[in-house]
Amino acid sequence: MAVGIGIAGAGTVGGTLVRRLMADRAMVTARTGLDLEVRRVVVRDLTKERAFSLPPGMVTADVMDLVTDDSVDLVVEVMGGLEPAGTLVLAALQAGKPVVTANKELIAARAPQLVAAAAASRVPLLFEAAVGGGIPIIRPLAETLAGEQMSRVMGIVNGTTNFILSAMTEQGWSYRDALAEAQRLEYAEADPSADVSGADAVAKAAILAGLAFGVWVDPARVHREGIERISGEDLAAARRLGYVVKLLAVAERTPAGVVARVHPAMVPLDHPLAAIRGATNAVFLSGAAVGELLFAGPGAGGDPTATAVLGDVIDAARELLSGSQVAPRIAFGVGEVAAFDEVETRWCLRLEVEDSPGVLARIAAAFGDAGVSLRSVWQDGRGDRATLLLVTHRAPERAQRAALAGLVVLDVVVEVASTIRVEGDG
Amino acid sequence: MAVGIGIAGAGTVGGTLVRRLMADRAMVTARTGLDLEVRRVVVRDLTKERAFSLPPGMVTADVMDLVTDDSVDLVVEVMGGLEPAGTLVLAALQAGKPVVTANKELIAARAPQLVAAAAASRVPLLFEAAVGGGIPIIRPLAETLAGEQMSRVMGIVNGTTNFILSAMTEQGWSYRDALAEAQRLEYAEADPSADVSGADAVAKAAILAGLAFGVWVDPARVHREGIERISGEDLAAARRLGYVVKLLAVAERTPAGVVARVHPAMVPLDHPLAAIRGATNAVFLSGAAVGELLFAGPGAGGDPTATAVLGDVIDAARELLSGSQVAPRIAFGVGEVAAFDEVETRWCLRLEVEDSPGVLARIAAAFGDAGVSLRSVWQDGRGDRATLLLVTHRAPERAQRAALAGLVVLDVVVEVASTIRVEGDG
Numbered sequence: 001m002a003v004g005i006g007i008a009g010a011g012t013v014g015g016t017l018v019r020r021l022m023a024d025r026a027m028v029t030a031r032t033g034l035d036l037e038v039r040r041v042v043v044r045d046l047t048k049e050r051a052f053s054l055p056p057g058m059v060t061a062d063v064m065d066l067v068t069d070d071s072v073d074l075v076v077e078v079m080g081g082l083e084p085a086g087t088l089v090l091a092a093l094q095a096g097k098p099v100v101t102a103n104k105e106l107i108a109a110r111a112p113q114l115v116a117a118a119a120a121s122r123v124p125l126l127f128e129a130a131v132g133g134g135i136p137i138i139r140p141l142a143e144t145l146a147g148e149q150m151s152r153v154m155g156i157v158n159g160t161t162n163f164i165l166s167a168m169t170e171q172g173w174s175y176r177d178a179l180a181e182a183q184r185l186e187y188a189e190a191d192p193s194a195d196v197s198g199a200d201a202v203a204k205a206a207i208l209a210g211l212a213f214g215v216w217v218d219p220a221r222v223h224r225e226g227i228e229r230i231s232g233e234d235l236a237a238a239r240r241l242g243y244v245v246k247l248l249a250v251a252e253r254t255p256a257g258v259v260a261r262v263h264p265a266m267v268p269l270d271h272p273l274a275a276i277r278g279a280t281n282a283v284f285l286s287g288a289a290v291g292e293l294l295f296a297g298p299g300a301g302g303d304p305t306a307t308a309v310l311g312d313v314i315d316a317a318r319e320l321l322s323g324s325q326v327a328p329r330i331a332f333g334v335g336e337v338a339a340f341d342e343v344e345t346r347w348c349l350r351l352e353v354e355d356s357p358g359v360l361a362r363i364a365a366a367f368g369d370a371g372v373s374l375r376s377v378w379q380d381g382r383g384d385r386a387t388l389l390l391v392t393h394r395a396p397e398r399a400q401r402a403a404l405a406g407l408v409v410l411d412v413v414v415e416v417a418s419t420i421r422v423e424g425d426g
Numbered sequence: 427m428a429v430g431i432g433i434a435g436a437g438t439v440g441g442t443l444v445r446r447l448m449a450d451r452a453m454v455t456a457r458t459g460l461d462l463e464v465r466r467v468v469v470r471d472l473t474k475e476r477a478f479s480l481p482p483g484m485v486t487a488d489v490m491d492l493v494t495d496d497s498v499d500l501v502v503e504v505m506g507g508l509e510p511a512g513t514l515v516l517a518a519l520q521a522g523k524p525v526v527t528a529n530k531e532l533i534a535a536r537a538p539q540l541v542a543a544a545a546a547s548r549v550p551l552l553f554e555a556a557v558g559g560g561i562p563i564i565r566p567l568a569e570t571l572a573g574e575q576m577s578r579v580m581g582i583v584n585g586t587t588n589f590i591l592s593a594m595t596e597q598g599w600s601y602r603d604a605l606a607e608a609q610r611l612e613y614a615e616a617d618p619s620a621d622v623s624g625a626d627a628v629a630k631a632a633i634l635a636g637l638a639f640g641v642w643v644d645p646a647r648v649h650r651e652g653i654e655r656i657s658g659e660d661l662a663a664a665r666r667l668g669y670v671v672k673l674l675a676v677a678e679r680t681p682a683g684v685v686a687r688v689h690p691a692m693v694p695l696d697h698p699l700a701a702i703r704g705a706t707n708a709v710f711l712s713g714a715a716v717g718e719l720l721f722a723g724p725g726a727g728g729d730p731t732a733t734a735v736l737g738d739v740i741d742a743a744r745e746l747l748s749g750s751q752v753a754p755r756i757a758f759g760v761g762e763v764a765a766f767d768e769v770e771t772r773w774c775l776r777l778e779v780e781d782s783p784g785v786l787a788r789i790a791a792a793f794g795d796a797g798v799s800l801r802s803v804w805q806d807g808r809g810d811r812a813t814l815l816l817v818t819h820r821a822p823e824r825a826q827r828a829a830l831a832g833l834v835v836l837d838v839v840v841e842v843a844s845t846i847r848v849e850g851d852g
Contacts, residue, residue, distance in 0.1 A: 020573070020715070028573055031640045033757060128570055134716040136570035140562035144554055147446070147454055147736030214457045272722070275701060289446070289729035290560040296698070297719035307716040310573030331459055 134304025560730025
């Protein structure tokens with residue numbers, strides 16, 4: 001018996017998925033015993049030319065056709081954005097149809113509601129493609145590591161920003177030139193703000209936190225800093241100290257609760273994430289028992305993402321055909337989400353200071369007054385000015401900010417040129 | 427309703443699992459909604475002292491108690507070896523009990539029979555821990571990538587040999603000293619032959635091939651070479667050419683069929699597998715659509731392996747409680763397994779030759795006669811003798827061996843000191 005698939009979205013991922021579901025139908029049946037048939041495709045513009053041809057009656061512009069059409073057994077949502085995707089996914093789950101989605105924004109924003117709807121209808125809601133594109137990460141976290149006490153998840157989950165930072169580091173390009181090259185290669189969109197501001201990574205950080213710790217973190221509570229202000233000087237400072245700068249999504253369990261954050265970070269050159277270059281994504285997991293795990297691969301692109309969606313479709317179809325009512329794999333328990341101020345981080349500060357006796361003592365005192373201790377100091381004097389690179393020990397964010405507030409008012413500090421957190425280094 | 431767990435094996439993994447199932451019971455329930463209760467533990471020696479204490483009636487020396495005891499809903503087999511593990515697993519599946527096993531040897535040897543028994547009873551047979559210890563690799567291959575046309579799987583799947591090769595490469599130790607250190611650290615057993623001969627990796631290669639290509643490969647058909655003859659000269663030669671030597675498990679699809687093999691290989695220094703050091707394991711996957719994926723982490727050890735087993739237990743318990751009869755996730759289709767002779771590989775040969783005019787021409791002719799072309803030649807002369815490092819282009823194994831046969835009979839060739847295949851380099 002064929003399983004009828006309805007697909008909302010016929011862009012890069014949706015178009016690839018439709019093409020592969022049709023071209024590889026026999027291969028999938030041979031491998032899995034499942035016959036998957038595309039029966040309905042929702043497009044935004046009915047008149048647009050597509051790389052795939054479908055019978056005219058199969059294509060629709062109304063997402064709700066996937067819910068009302070009884071020939072659609074399973075709904076795939078790859079259109080992105082909160083609406084109309086959110087209405088479709090909720091209605092499909094409520095109608096008892098399994099849903100596969102690649103929509104990080106939707107899952108991050110409405111996971112509790114959607115997971116509850118899936119549980120109430122006892123149908124799967126799968127979203128492997130929402131984080132890390134083609135890298136299997138959701139399923140390992142939700143299933144293989146379900147019995148693990150995770151302590152930390154750190155990911156390079158945005159290929160555009162990793163491409164830009166890699167090009168700046170390796171080619172010595174400016175941020176502007178690297179962004180232009182990313183746009184030329186279509187890694188970055190004409191309006192790159194969702195990527196470079198860290199907003200895309202925020203949704204993924206929230207999802208990773210929810211899966212790793214079983215506590216849903218509202219994306220609005222994820223601390224966010226982008227890469228727009230990262231300069232060649234920052235990258236040179238990082239290199240001098242044995243680091244490379246990456247935009248990281250970090251989710252961790254602290255005594256005060258779960259915290260998720262996205263910001264540029266200095267990562268030691270010998271850390272596995274330092275080797276993740278270009279548009280590649282990677283997720284690094286630490287758990288009490290399992291130790292450290294690294295998953296790396298293509299984080300975006302139609303083909304890799306379609307592979308992840310297809311894996312979910314096969315899994316959901318398998319459950320559907322079994323007529324089973326399987327308990328949901330993902331559940332959010334009760335747990336605290338801690339404020340970002342509580343998180344302990346290490347900072348690297350780049351300062352321009354007057355090069356006169358007693359300067360370092362006054363600067364060190366500003367840190368000491370805030371309860372932050374310094375781990376290393378690197379000074380490069382040039383006449384009456386000097387550049388200082390300071391790396392602190394771990395301290396709560398609020399203490400780091402207090403130290404910063406104490407620094408900027410010192411008359412010997414000409415400029416705090418940048419502050420970048422240090423991760424993956426004890 | 428609690429799910430009754432029966433565990434066969436109370437060694438490193440089994441003991442850790444029992445301890446964690448008891449200590450983390452409330453956490454697992456909070457995270458998954460499942461109440462997992464250890465009800466029966468099979469040990470070899472009833473009198474041995476254990477790190478965990480169980481009521482006397484719970485411990486047994488008879489594996490079949492897990493099948494006949496109605497309070498055991500789900501069987502975990504972590505004793506290893508073909509028997510009595512194989513009898514237990516088959517009987518449990520036939521009795522309709524889900525089985526979770528970490529037993530690579532058993533799965534590699536009897537996968538078709540066991541998968542068929544699981545399918546007939548419509549219960550899960552899960553074995554995430556059989557390859558890569560705590561690294562989630564089975565589930566991503568069997569599920570997330572179920573719709574992908576995989577082309578190649580390359581893994582460092584034996585931590586002992588990777589530790590030995592890393593120590594020889596990085597510390598300059600001899601094979602003998604590195605092995606002794608591995609034994610001191612308990613990475614290697616007193617009889618290290620299963621590891622260093624490649625036999626352990628063979629079982630894992632067969633399992634990876636089966637999952638990646640849906641074709642079961644009998645471990646007896648996996649080509650095997652160990653690391654016992656790798657010398658410091660080999661590692662130095664590799665370094666000179668920009669490679670590092672790793673024991674690889676390779677499974678690939680060739681026009682003639684699926685092939686699996688285990689042997690030392692030279693891997694380019696910039697390949698992700700080259701960075702996998704010490705006892706860490708990693709699997710590198712290539713697929714037509716998904717591109718390249720890397721999974722890395724601890725490949726052995728009680729705690730990481732128990733994490734993978736626990737994830738499977740949670741998954742199987744979830745299906746069990748749903749009362750569902752879910753179609754099996756793993757199925758072996760019909761497909762050819764090709765002979766090793768058919769595989770195309772590249773070889774690196776280290777020769778001691780007479781350093782006289784015309785030697786290189788005669789050596790090159792031996793390759794040409796066998797249909798093998800040379801990609802690079804590196805010569806280091808010392809008086810009347812010279813060391814030659816030759817790297818070939820891709821050619822079928824039988825052609826490479828024919829070339830080797832043509833070489834050894836040349837009077838100018840003093841010795842073929844070693845032949846090591848080159849992987850991951852185009």
